[in-house]
Amino acid sequence: xxxxxxxxxxxxxxxxxxxxxxxxxxxxxxxxxxxxxxxxxxxxxxxxxxxxxxxxxxxxxxxxxxxxxxxxxxxxxxxxxxxxxxxxxxxxxxxxxxxxxxxxxxxxxxxxxxxxxxxxxxxxxxxxxxxxxxxxxxxxxxxxxxxxxxxxxxxxxxxxxxxxxxxxxxxxxxxxxxxxxxxxxxxxxxxxxxxxxxxxxxxxxxxxxxxxxxxxxxxxxxxxxxxxxxxxxxxxxxxxxxxxxxxxxxxxx
Amino acid sequence: xxxxxxxxxxxxxxxxxxxxxxxxxxxxxxxxxxxxxxxxxxxxxxxxxxxxxxxxxxxxxxxxxxxxxxxxxxxxxxxxxxxxxxxxxxxxxxxxxxxxxxxxxxxxxxxxxxxxxxxxxxxxxxxxxxxxxxxxxxxxxxxxxxxxxxxxxxxxxxxxxxxxxxxxxxxxxxxxxxxxxxxxxxxxxxxxxxxxxxxxxxxxxxxxxxxxxxxxxxxxxxxxxxxxxxxxxxxxxxxxxxxxxxxxxxxxxxxxxxxxxxxxxxxxxxxxxxxxxxxxxxxxxxxxxxxxxxxx
Numbered sequence: 001x002x003x004x005x006x007x008x009x010x011x012x013x014x015x016x017x018x019x020x021x022x023x024x025x026x027x028x029x030x031x032x033x034x035x036x037x038x039x040x041x042x043x044x045x046x047x048x049x050x051x052x053x054x055x056x057x058x059x060x061x062x063x064x065x066x067x068x069x070x071x072x073x074x075x076x077x078x079x080x081x082x083x084x085x086x087x088x089x090x091x092x093x094x095x096x097x098x099x100x101x102x103x104x105x106x107x108x109x110x111x112x113x114x115x116x117x118x119x120x121x122x123x124x125x126x127x128x129x130x131x132x133x134x135x136x137x138x139x140x141x142x143x144x145x146x147x148x149x150x151x152x153x154x155x156x157x158x159x160x161x162x163x164x165x166x167x168x169x170x171x172x173x174x175x176x177x178x179x180x181x182x183x184x185x186x187x188x189x190x191x192x193x194x195x196x197x198x199x200x201x202x203x204x205x206x207x208x209x210x211x212x213x214x215x216x217x218x219x220x221x222x223x224x225x226x227x228x229x230x231x232x233x234x235x236x237x238x239x240x241x242x243x244x245x246x247x248x249x250x251x252x253x
Numbered sequence: 254x255x256x257x258x259x260x261x262x263x264x265x266x267x268x269x270x271x272x273x274x275x276x277x278x279x280x281x282x283x284x285x286x287x288x289x290x291x292x293x294x295x296x297x298x299x300x301x302x303x304x305x306x307x308x309x310x311x312x313x314x315x316x317x318x319x320x321x322x323x324x325x326x327x328x329x330x331x332x333x334x335x336x337x338x339x340x341x342x343x344x345x346x347x348x349x350x351x352x353x354x355x356x357x358x359x360x361x362x363x364x365x366x367x368x369x370x371x372x373x374x375x376x377x378x379x380x381x382x383x384x385x386x387x388x389x390x391x392x393x394x395x396x397x398x399x400x401x402x403x404x405x406x407x408x409x410x411x412x413x414x415x416x417x418x419x420x421x422x423x424x425x426x427x428x429x430x431x432x433x434x435x436x437x438x439x440x441x442x443x444x445x446x447x448x449x450x451x452x453x454x455x456x457x458x459x460x461x462x463x464x465x466x467x468x469x470x471x472x473x474x475x476x477x478x479x480x481x482x483x484x485x486x487x488x489x490x491x492x493x494x495x496x497x498x499x500x501x502x503x504x505x506x507x508x509x510x511x512x513x514x515x516x517x518x519x520x521x522x523x524x525x526x527x528x529x530x531x532x533x534x535x536x537x538x539x540x541x542x543x544x545x546x547x548x549x
Contacts, residue, residue: 012353093301
């Protein structure tokens with residue numbers, strides 16, 4: 001694979017996929033705006049329960065994890081739409097290497113997921129007074145979490161067979177993973193069995209990592225990043241296997 | 254430009270391709286015809302790298318397409334049977350993607366896109382979203398995505414399916430022009446008259462293999478045509494004769510002293526050839542299972 005030619009092909013795909021996303025901005029805009037509305041309306045509840053500093057942090061972290069899980073739809077639909085439209089197979093008939101194809105698809109989605117999270121954090125800092133003493137720790141966990149979402153979304157995107165299934169998967173799955181992970185409600189006030197199963201949810205590691213990043217706990221951030229990256233790699237690998245050959249096709253919906 | 258040698262592909266126990274041989278030279282248009290399930294689409298999918306054969310060899314240009322698939326696909330322009338377009342963006346953006354992936358940049362890319370749009374009568378639709386175009390217009394856009402970059406090998410899998418006469422005419426003209434410019438073309442279709450218009454050589458597929466290959470003249474020469482003779486006498490019925498030598502039969506008729514009022518000689522058509530080969534194959538292989546075509 002010639003690096004220059006490869007970079008040129010990936011840049012063509014990135015441009016094209018970014019254009020596709022921007023031509024139908026509704027889903028992206030709703031994923032950007034809704035969390036800000038949600039956080040504003042629910043923050044008083046968190047403040048009353050946990051006090052100003054901890055309440056603001058829980059409101060921002062909980063909203064970020066919950067709505068970023070709901071944004072799985074962005075990465076899932078980016079792949080499912082191509083499968084439904086047969087354009088995925090069409091692209092595989094070009095000189096593109098599978099890695100180039102996935103990179104061209106992933107970069108705009110990754111950027112959208114990261115933008116959503118940065119917007120929520122930025123809103124928390126500028127409007128709600130969230131204190132971020134260790135921005136690079138926070139950025140590292142956000143990058144890892146975005147990677148996990150990308151992998152999870154890709155896996156859902158290749159497993160489901162219709163937009164309806166995709167919608168159900170990210171609605172139910174997203175809420176489940178964020179709730180079980182202690183994003184919306186702290187695990188300390190949930191039943192004990194939820195705490196026992198919580199580490200199985202990527203949302204738990206994102207929530208834990210974000211709290212740790214705000215507290216400057218490097219060790220916990222590193223553990224969370226490792227777990228999230230591992231999850232991302234496993235999901236991405238499973239999605240790649242599923243897409244290989246004819247198994248990733250939609251013969252009939 | 255394209256040489257397929259003994260390709261075999263099975264889905265479970267069902268053979269989709271069972272020793273499929275085909276070669277296409279530069280500048281040649283090969284009409285690949287056969288019933289659904291004959292293996293046409295599986296063959297196209299193997300050439301495009303979507304499906305890997307169980308056995309056989311495939312060369313595209315100088316490349317072993319089964320070992321160096323990406324290098325082979327650089328030479329390839331594909332219009333799949335299913336429409337595969339981005340409906341939310343314009344015709345230009347669809348073409349820009351495939352032109353970019355073909356390695357075209359800047360002014361050369363824009364010129365190439367403009368040329369192919371003009372060739373397929375799409376210039377007035379350049380900035381319209383593909384999603385609002387008619388079926389025939391989309392077919393032309395799909396063909397344009399295959400032709401942009403002027404690949405030396407074109408695989409067009411039923412490019413005129415469901416297309417109106419205008420679309421069909423534009424596509425056939427464009428395909429002929431590409432072949433005249435040196436491109437090798439594999440053209441699958443169920444509309445056999447198109448192959449006459451394209452002056453294509455023929456490959457008839459059945460049961461996952463090519464059962465007949467040659468020019469239209471070569472393949473239809475042995476088939477009987479029809480000689481129709483009407484007579485001046487009102488009570489004499491029209492004569493219809495199935496014959497491989499209508500000239501000799503007509504001469505014999507005239508020599509017998511009968512007086513025709515009109516003579517009509519119908520030469521064997523591709524439809525006749527197709528029916529004849531199908532009938533022969535069915536008689537020879539009465540217990541053969543119906544092959545499975547992955548995309549059928």
